[in-house]
Amino acid sequence: MGVAASGLALLLAILMAMPTARGADAAALERGRYIYDAAGCQGCHGGPGGSAAGAAKAKLPSGGLGLDTPFGTFRAPNITPDPHYGIGSWSEAQFKAALRQGIGHDGEYLFPVFPFTAFSKLDDRDVADLYAYLMSLPAVALANKPHEAKPPFGWRPLLVFWRALFFAGVPLAKDPARGEDWNRGNYLVHAVAHCEECHTPRNFLGALIPSRAFSGNIDGPDKQNAPNITSDVKTGIGAWSLADIEQLLKTGMTPDMDIVGSGMKAVVQGTAKLSDADRHAIAVYIKSLAPIQVEAPPPKTAAAK
Numbered sequence: 001m002g003v004a005a006s007g008l009a010l011l012l013a014i015l016m017a018m019p020t021a022r023g024a025d026a027a028a029l030e031r032g033r034y035i036y037d038a039a040g041c042q043g044c045h046g047g048p049g050g051s052a053a054g055a056a057k058a059k060l061p062s063g064g065l066g067l068d069t070p071f072g073t074f075r076a077p078n079i080t081p082d083p084h085y086g087i088g089s090w091s092e093a094q095f096k097a098a099l100r101q102g103i104g105h106d107g108e109y110l111f112p113v114f115p116f117t118a119f120s121k122l123d124d125r126d127v128a129d130l131y132a133y134l135m136s137l138p139a140v141a142l143a144n145k146p147h148e149a150k151p152p153f154g155w156r157p158l159l160v161f162w163r164a165l166f167f168a169g170v171p172l173a174k175d176p177a178r179g180e181d182w183n184r185g186n187y188l189v190h191a192v193a194h195c196e197e198c199h200t201p202r203n204f205l206g207a208l209i210p211s212r213a214f215s216g217n218i219d220g221p222d223k224q225n226a227p228n229i230t231s232d233v234k235t236g237i238g239a240w241s242l243a244d245i246e247q248l249l250k251t252g253m254t255p256d257m258d259i260v261g262s263g264m265k266a267v268v269q270g271t272a273k274l275s276d277a278d279r280h281a282i283a284v285y286i287k288s289l290a291p292i293q294v295e296a297p298p299p300k301t302a303a304a305k
């Protein structure tokens with residue numbers, strides 16, 4: 001065999017490897033988009049609508065939407081790959097530090113209104129896929145808007161205390177005694193879809209109260225009233241079947257033929273895109289929650305619909 005023949009063999013090998021490499025990338029982007037939808041990134045990081053250009057951009061996470069909380073209004077930043085205004089210059093390691101540890105590009109602490117406390121439980125592949133997906137989006141050159149937090153909640157250095165008290169950053173442990181579905185549901189509920197961010201009440205420093213997990217929060221973001229979703233029959237969803245929960249996550253319809261509104265509407269836009277198996281896993285996990293009876297189930301706010 002001459003040099004030319006081995007060169008040809010090498011060229012053939014490269015050509016044959018190429019479609020596989022591209023195939024793997026496409027799969028990573030597809031998985032990244034799946035996690036992006038399930039995690040509701042767009043719900044917070046969406047951009048302004050209004051003008052025609054703005055409406056087109058609204059599908060991209062160019063930031064600016066305000067999230068009303070008892071601690072002030074927070075505006076999610078631009079996370080499109082614009083090198084100046086977005087995260088285009090971020091390495092995957094920097095992105096991972098933001099999601100997993102709540103540490104920004106310049107080493108600053110990020111406000112926990114960004115649910116990094118949940119995303120800290122995301123596994124390596126999901127974070128890598130999210131990064132690949134975000135970097136594949138068109139860049140939008142739109143400057144971030146400042147938060148309007150109430151003092152002292154807008155002062156980043158104070159977050160060091162908050163983190164010491166409330167942020168452990170431990171990954172989720174698999175429970176081998178429970179089935180595959182329960183473990184997958186546990187991961188989707190806690191690491192990805194962060195259901196507790198709205199359905200668990202918070203203490204006066206804005207941290208979730210673990211003993212009241214999933215028992216509802218009348219003071220949810222954007223003044224939402226997120227109901228008790230533990231298995232308490234009277235004040236929670238103990239009377240719902242697995243199929244009822246799956247139906248809600250797919251269509252937004254409750255067993256009373258009510259369509260959920262406010263923040264849950266955006267959540268359903270994400271869970272509607274999940275596979276049936278993943279919706280089933282979430283339902284299995286939610287059904288397993290121990291009942292917590294809440295004192296006075298707050299009436300649903302019709303205005304929020």
Ligand code: HEC
Nearest residue numbers: 039040041044074075076077098104109110111113114115
């Ligand atoms: C509940 C609303 C909310 C959701 C959901 C959310 N974010 Fe954010 N995110 C924020 C806010 C608010 C900030 C700004 C935090 C700060 O200024 O400290 C932020 C900050 C970030 C940052 C740091 C950007 C920077 O310029 O410092 C990244 C990266 C990020 N989010 C990515 C994501 C991804 C990826 C998802 C989905 C997996 C997601 N976010 C879901 C609200 C949210």
Ligand code: HEC
Nearest residue numbers: 193194195198224225226227254260261262263264267300
């Ligand atoms: C952004 C805040 C938010 C997040 C995140 C969220 N929810 Fe909700 N959820 C709500 C609100 C608000 C309602 C009440 C909607 C209404 O009454 O129209 C609700 C309603 C529900 C209901 C109906 C309960 C009833 O009694 O009618 C279920 C079940 C539910 N959510 C499950 C979940 C699950 C499972 C997740 C995670 C996959 C989740 N939610 C994530 C805010 C949220």
